[in-house]
Amino acid sequence: MIQRPRGTRDFGPADMARRRAAENAMREVCHAHGFGEVVTPTFELSELFTMRSGQAIVDEMYVFNDKGDREMALRPEITASVIRFYVNDLSTLPKPLKLYYVGSCYRYENPQSGRYREFYQIGAELIGNDNPETDAEVISLAVKCLRATGLQDFEVRIGHIGALKSLVQAEIGDRTLASEVLRLIDKAEFEALGRLFESRGLSGDLMGRVRAVAGTKGGAEALDDIEDPEVKAHLKELFETLSLYGVDDCQLDLGIVRGLDYYTGMVFEIDAPRLGAEKQVLGGGSYTLSELFGGEPVFSTGFAIGIDRVVLALEAEDFRPEYRQCDAFVVPTEDNMRKYAFAIASKLRAAGIHTDVDLMRRSMSKNLKYAASVGTRYAVIVGRDEMASRSVTLRDMDTGEQTLVKADFVVEELEKLMAGR
RNA sequence: GCCGGGGUGGGGUAAUGGUAUCCUUGGGGACUGUGGAUCCCUUGACCCGGGUUCGAUUCCCGGUCCCGGCCCCA
Known part of the structure; x- marks a missing residue:
């Protein structure tokens, strides 16, 4: 008997009926918001991903040399491919360009609950702007996708990288050090952050300000606590627009950094609290990637939903539609x-x-x-x-x-x- | 990469240092227009490798896979 590779799954007819129901519901919502589907290759030149995320991610990718000795990687995510596609072929289409995708992704990680080596994502990218109404459009799309699957119990947290980034980078000249500081903030590892500040002779005053900003969280009322005037105005308008779309109950969380250098503005995450350690079902934000791949700079805002985790969360809510093979x-x-x-x-x-x-x-x-x-x-x-x-x-x-x-x-x-x- | 718990027919289980129980499912038959029942027959399992032993599914070691957690999470 041939074993199934570690971290992969087979899906039978009843499983697939449930998965497709969730997927199709989300596809419909994407179309309802004017997003068109794109499909990109399952594997790419591994450079595409290392350019974006650094050489270190090679350890967590399926990388191989093809018969022409080109270094390839199974895609660990799809955003990079979509932006590559945009830069190569779609950059003259009218803006905003609204694209969505569904597909499998691959990461060489240790499997656990809600984490697989082959997993499925649906995501959307809105290319052309990063203003509050764009952010609202994307977050609203994300929330409505999840609602359309029948999922009820989830929490939306919205932040803005600008607040911390401008503070940290203005005060710390060293870029590497600055991104290390941002990384620790993202992990909420304030003890390690304190030690770093001490060893590098950074002022405790900055430490306090960083903590204050990263700790800014709460409902819409917490928006008033934001110090950075641009960020405050942006997020206020974003929250107001979201409300018009019927998306309320979002939490402000300026501690979200999403571990990345390339996010530039709004960032957001959605958790399904009923899941275990891996409870994040969605991540997204606004970024610029196009110039990294040789295109004109343009702001994009997007997100990716972990379909597997959504399905797990639905099961945790006992949402299991009846499956009939035939009528x-x-x-x-x-x-x-x-x-x-x-x-x-x-x-x-x-x-x-x-x-x-x-x-x-x-x-x-x-x-x-x-x-x-x-x-x-x-x-x-x-x-x-x-x-x-x-x-x-x-x-x-x-x-x-x-x-x-x-x-x-x-x-x-x-x-x-x-x-x- | 690390830690914990697991691995007996397709699914669920029982027992055991001398190759295995029961239920369910699958296939067939009886029955022959409602039996979606009932009865009968039948396929099918000890994760892999090594060690200890006369003999290992059982004990030991390694691996592998599953479940969960840490790290990481683009």
């Missing part, structure tokens, strides 16, 4: 009725009704048992009597109620019955 199962009562059964099945299928028919040459009772065990809603029984009157018997598998209907109207009758339930 109708055509049952011949005896062997010489099988051809009639195929004709009826064909008619139902042509009408788009999810239909199964006996292929095992089983007896009527075994067929009914099979139809019940796979959760079919209606058995369509065809036999000598039905054929004689050009009819079929529809049996509701839950109630046992049966009706004889003309074969010519079987589609309409079934649709009527299904709509009535």
Whole structure:
């Protein structure tokens, strides 16, 4: 037996029905917001990702040399590919350019709850601006995607890198040191931060100001505590616009740095508290990447949702839609009725009704048992009597109620019955 | 990379230093127009490798995978 690779999963029909339901709900919301789908390669030149995130991430990527000795990597995320695509081919499209994507990503990490080596993301990028209404559009899209899946229990935290970045970079000339400080702030490791400040002879006064800014969090009322006037005005307008979109209950959290150098303004994260250690289901913010890949500088705002974690969170909320393989199962009562059964099945299928028919040459009772065990809603029984009157018997598998209907109207009758339930 | 807990048919389980229990599921049959029942038959398992032993599924070591946590999280 061949084992499945570590950190990967197989999904059966019932799992996929649930996953696709969540995915399709989110796709619909993206389209409703005017975002168009893009697909980019599953693997890229590994340079694309190291340019963005540094050489260190090679350890956490699936990297390999292809037969032409090019260094490739399975994508660990999709934003870089989308921006590469934009810079290469889409940069002359009218702005704002609104793109979304769905796909698998790969990271060589140790699997645990909600963390896999192959996982699935849906994300969106709005290319062209970083003003408050753009941020609101993107956050609102993110929240509505999650709501559309049926998820109820999640927390939106919104921050702005500008506040900390400008403070730290203005006070610390050394860029490396500054980004180290930002990293520790992101981790909320204030003891380590204190030690760093001490060893590098930085003033305790700055430390206090950093802590004050990073500790600025709370509901919309906390917006008044923001010192940086530009950040305050930006976030105030953002929160107001979000409210117009019906997105309230967002938390302000200026401690979010998202561990990255390339975010430039608003950053946001969404957690599903019912999940375990890996409870973040979404991360995003505004950034500039295009010039890194050789394009004109342009602001983008985007996010990525971890589909796997959304599905886990839905399960934690006991949201498990019923899965039905088929709506109708055509049952011949005896062997010489099988051809009639195929004709009826064909008619139902042509009408788009999810239909199964006996292929095992089983007896009527075994067929009914099979139809019940796979959760079919209606058995369509065809036999000598039905054929004689050009009819079929529809049996509701839950109630046992049966009706004889003309074969010519079987589609309409079934649709009527299904709509009535 | 590190730590803890696990690994018996497809799923769920029991026992055991002498190759394995029960339930469920799958396949078939009886039955023959509602038995979606009932009865019968049947397929199918000790994660992998090494060690100890006359003999290992059981004990020991290593690996692997799963579950959870740390680190990390673009």
